[in-house]
Amino acid sequence: MSVHDPEFERRLVEATSQGLPLVSRPYAAIAKQIGSTEARVIEGIQRIMQRDDIKRFGVVVRHRKLGYRANGMVVWDIPDERVAEVGVCIGQYNFVTLCYQRPRRLPDWPYNLFSMVHGRDRDGVIDQVKSIVEQCGLQQFAHEILFSGRCFKQRGAIYAPSQQALKQDEMIING
């Protein structure tokens, strides 16, 4: 089989996106699941990492369960020429878990930078946002905090879904 085997990679992504088994030889267990070998699985993950398609590889915790009960999606209206610099500044905080530039949708939606800010409670989130505003120098730019209300559906994203996979099972990632 060739080194770049898209079908093998798709199966590897599906299998690992649900997490590695908590057993002594997890890559061997994944290999068994997808009809491959431990060495090929490890090599495959390395290849995906080298392509920079994996953000991180390790323990994924659920913030809510650890007492970080409040989260606010904080949206900012930043001049386009400054958005990269501000994005990097906001993205560095350890209480921030996402920081994306997205398009404005005028006139309904003027905001072009989105960040997710976590806190133990609502006031905690507001305090974190205040410190971002001060430390990144964002006093003159509009922002809003959209606190989360009810959760209607939460499950990980489905990546590279085959129709079959969609019908049979959902790939759970980003718990």
Next chain:
Amino acid sequence: MRQYTDLEQHLLNDFQHGLSLSPTPYADLAEQLGVDETTVLENLNRLQEEGVISRVGPVFRPNRLGVSTLAAIAVPGDELETVAEIVSSFAEVNHNYEREHGFNLWFVVIAADRDALQAVLTEIEARTGYRVMDLPMLQDYFIDLGFKLQWT
């Protein structure tokens, strides 16, 4: 929230990235912590059963293996649950949340390619009767090194 042991705190905080790609990653982790592999596996299993750990493994970068977008709808309050239910019924939708704003329903849609994604958004508009605001990611400024937990 219960109290976590020192070992649990290390497992939750110190290994959010850089898991080893040797055949025995949990044994490697155990060695770093000065405990045995069985202890590590028992602890990880318990934390996963409790739901504190979602999983151990890769966090894939969005939009590399399929395309996704963040979408929002402004729904009158008394219709929110009905509309949310329609949106949630799509297999391509995840993280469907209420947020406190005029745009009060926020969800992520993921599909194999941009055309498939657009088809889902159009279908959601048809079935809910509301316009969907489509906010695809343009640039990611967050370097994900995990979430530093503060034990108070």
